[in-house]
Amino acid sequence: MARDLTLYWWGQSASTVGSLFTAIALPVIAVVHLDASPGQLALIGAAGTLPALLFGLPAGVLADRISRPRRALVLLDAVSALAIAAVAAAVAGDVVSIPWLIALSLVAGAVAVVTEVVYFLHLNQVVGADELTKSRARLQSGQLGAGLVGRLVAGPAIVAFGTATALAIDAVSYLLSATALLAMKPVAPLDRPPRTGPSTFLRDALVGAQVLYRNRFYRVLMLMLAVPVFTGAGSGALGGIFLLHTLHVPTGVYGLVGMAGGLLGLLGSTLAGRVLAPHRDARRVVVVCYFASSLLALLYPAAGGPLPLALVVAGLGIGVPALFGAVANIALSPVLVSGTSEDALGRVTATLHVYVGALGLLGALTGGLLGDLLGVRAALWALAAAGAAAVLLAAPLALRVVRAVPPPDEPAVHKAAAAVTP
Numbered sequence: 001m002a003r004d005l006t007l008y009w010w011g012q013s014a015s016t017v018g019s020l021f022t023a024i025a026l027p028v029i030a031v032v033h034l035d036a037s038p039g040q041l042a043l044i045g046a047a048g049t050l051p052a053l054l055f056g057l058p059a060g061v062l063a064d065r066i067s068r069p070r071r072a073l074v075l076l077d078a079v080s081a082l083a084i085a086a087v088a089a090a091v092a093g094d095v096v097s098i099p100w101l102i103a104l105s106l107v108a109g110a111v112a113v114v115t116e117v118v119y120f121l122h123l124n125q126v127v128g129a130d131e132l133t134k135s136r137a138r139l140q141s142g143q144l145g146a147g148l149v150g151r152l153v154a155g156p157a158i159v160a161f162g163t164a165t166a167l168a169i170d171a172v173s174y175l176l177s178a179t180a181l182l183a184m185k186p187v188a189p190l191d192r193p194p195r196t197g198p199s200t201f202l203r204d205a206l207v208g209a210q211v212l213y214r215n216r217f218y219r220v221l222m223l224m225l226a227v228p229v230f231t232g233a234g235s236g237a238l239g240g241i242f243l244l245h246t247l248h249v250p251t252g253v254y255g256l257v258g259m260a261g262g263l264l265g266l267l268g269s270t271l272a273g274r275v276l277a278p279h280r281d282a283r284r285v286v287v288v289c290y291f292a293s294s295l296l297a298l299l300y301p302a303a304g305g306p307l308p309l310a311l312v313v314a315g316l317g318i319g320v321p322a323l324f325g326a327v328a329n330i331a332l333s334p335v336l337v338s339g340t341s342e343d344a345l346g347r348v349t350a351t352l353h354v355y356v357g358a359l360g361l362l363g364a365l366t367g368g369l370l371g372d373l374l375g376v377r378a379a380l381w382a383l384a385a386a387g388a389a390a391v392l393l394a395a396p397l398a399l400r401v402v403r404a405v406p407p408p409d410e411p412a413v414h415k416a417a418a419a420v421t422p
Helices: 002-033 038-063 069-092 098-126 129-161 163-183 201-205 207-214 216-246 251-275 282-302 307-339 342-374 376-404 410-419
Strands: none
Touching (some): 002 163, 038 098, 069 098, 098 342, 129 251, 216 307, 282 307
16 A cells, blocks of 8 residues: 555656646746737637536446446546647647647646546555545645645746647646556456436436535535635736736746645645544534635735835735645545545545635636736735634534534444435
């Protein structure tokens, strides 16, 4: 198990570094090489979000019908490598265009949707239930650390070797991830119950929503997340303008502010294993961390004054919520696994991704509108205050549910969840 988890860690870390190369190279290709308009840049960004809304629920149904999650992940890595290599070749041959970048963003978004819902299924095969939290923390720490490395080296590499090489590095990173998966020890396929009668794809797709609705804690959790996710996306949409124009952060320092989120997120992943002790209810940790993250987001619009002070406050406004968010993200893993049957886990995860994706898309559009109407700083204050007010109201309700409903007994949960699974 330890060897397989280490292989998984290396594969995911390599893929994360490669993804940063593509994330930085795509805007350079669009703006510098293709002279893209703001509208075209928005289309490229929207193409990456759209698959989560269109294919999230079908991806959950597909994931819960997959008996060999590892094979699915290898196939997804191969598709990603092929798509990125094709665009790299187009860049090298000077035939790349905006539709090429939109297509790559669509493929990447679609692959990410399926990967995210298959991820928990595979991790559950690699480690036992008692090691899930610790393993999730280790993997997330690796991804965050790799992200920091990627941000440090991607820019200089693009300047030195060009955007085509940067994309090629990402393609190779996906192949390394696939190789790591293939090198892991074989595991028994998941036991999927036979499906009788006519296929009812829509009913299957809605099982995730049914499970979330029938679980009392899930209901209050989705209520608690709604406004902060919405307002966080709106604040993120205004972040570049706020830092570069309002705070007058130099372009060369701009990336360092965002690195605060990565560093403190890495710290949160490291601390999560200690916070989530075996005797501690992970649901309570989720609620407290989301509560703290939303309140501390009020630091971000407060940034101002001399540039060094503004940088510190803005960095804390990004990084401290990221620290608590990292702990909450890890705590959510045992909550989902213990509260959902194995054959519905993919659909529950997919439904959450669709829910968060839809709120994020609406929040980003609302953030831009508020920025135009109120000004950037006033819009950030309005969004942060709304998020804080929402968690102040929802957190006490969530904690009452935690006290009233004991942690689920695994066999009972599986039996109850199976009752809503077709």
